[in-house]
Amino acid sequence: MDSPRTARVAPAIRLAVEADLPAIVAIYNASIPGRLATADTSPVTVGDRRDWFAAFDPASRPIWVAVSGGLVAGWLGLRSFYGRPAYHRTVEAAVYVAPAHQRHGIARDLLAHAMDAAPALGIATLLAFVFGHNDPSLALFRRAGFADWGRLPRVAELDGVERDLVILGKRLDP
Numbered sequence: 001m002d003s004p005r006t007a008r009v010a011p012a013i014r015l016a017v018e019a020d021l022p023a024i025v026a027i028y029n030a031s032i033p034g035r036l037a038t039a040d041t042s043p044v045t046v047g048d049r050r051d052w053f054a055a056f057d058p059a060s061r062p063i064w065v066a067v068s069g070g071l072v073a074g075w076l077g078l079r080s081f082y083g084r085p086a087y088h089r090t091v092e093a094a095v096y097v098a099p100a101h102q103r104h105g106i107a108r109d110l111l112a113h114a115m116d117a118a119p120a121l122g123i124a125t126l127l128a129f130v131f132g133h134n135d136p137s138l139a140l141f142r143r144a145g146f147a148d149w150g151r152l153p154r155v156a157e158l159d160g161v162e163r164d165l166v167i168l169g170k171r172l173d174p
């Protein structure tokens with residue numbers, strides 16, 4: 001049996017509320033300097049992200065937060081793919097975990113939560129768009145059963161370096 005010191009306490013996962021937005025933005029901004037996760041190259045503000053947050057919808061395109069020790073430690077959001085009606089059962093997942101909470105299974109738990117919830121939301125396919133050099137994120141999605149469905153070579157440029165974009169996907173049929 002695990003000792004109390006090493007036992008892992010699973011984070012509580014709940015739908016995000018607007019009061020979580022500063023923490024969500026801070027976690028997002030923390031990932032920008034690493035140049036692994038996002039196509040943004042400078043920090044965003046809470047104001048920048050209000051419309052983005054408002055577009056999430058618990059009934060079809062939720063954003064969840066993982067709470068650890070009373071603080072938001074990570075989040076996962078589902079966004080419509082391609083913005084056309086024919087793709088309504090397909091979503092793009094984005095997941096971000098605060099640096100101090102990484103490597104504790106929070107992204108894995110958020111992703112498992114999203115995969116469990118998605119069918120009841122009418123979602124059949126999850127996609128993730130990940131830079132080809134983002135090894136932690138590629139490992140996260142592959143480990144959760146996502147397969148590589150596409151690679152767009154050198155479509156991004158970060159600090160003068162061209163980067164690939166990998167599209168990972170997972171079909172959620174029973």
Ligand SMILES: CC(C)(COP(=O)(O)OP(=O)(O)OC[C@H]1O[C@@H](n2cnc3c(N)ncnc32)[C@H](O)[C@@H]1OP(=O)(O)O)[C@@H](O)C(=O)NCCC(=O)NCCS
Pocket residue numbers: 031036037038074093094095096097098101102103104105106107108109128129130134135136137139140141143
């Ligand atoms: C990618 C990210 C979300 C992983 O979050 P996390 O909570 O630390 O991940 P977990 O602890 O749940 O790890 C789950 C699996 O992901 C992989 N993984 C996570 N971090 C990794 C790292 N630094 N190196 C290699 N694999 C890693 C592993 O396969 C891991 O499973 P394991 O611990 O059994 O080996 C986190 O590093 C992050 O927020 N990065 C910046 C944002 C980003 O890249 N988001 C993805 C864009 S959608």
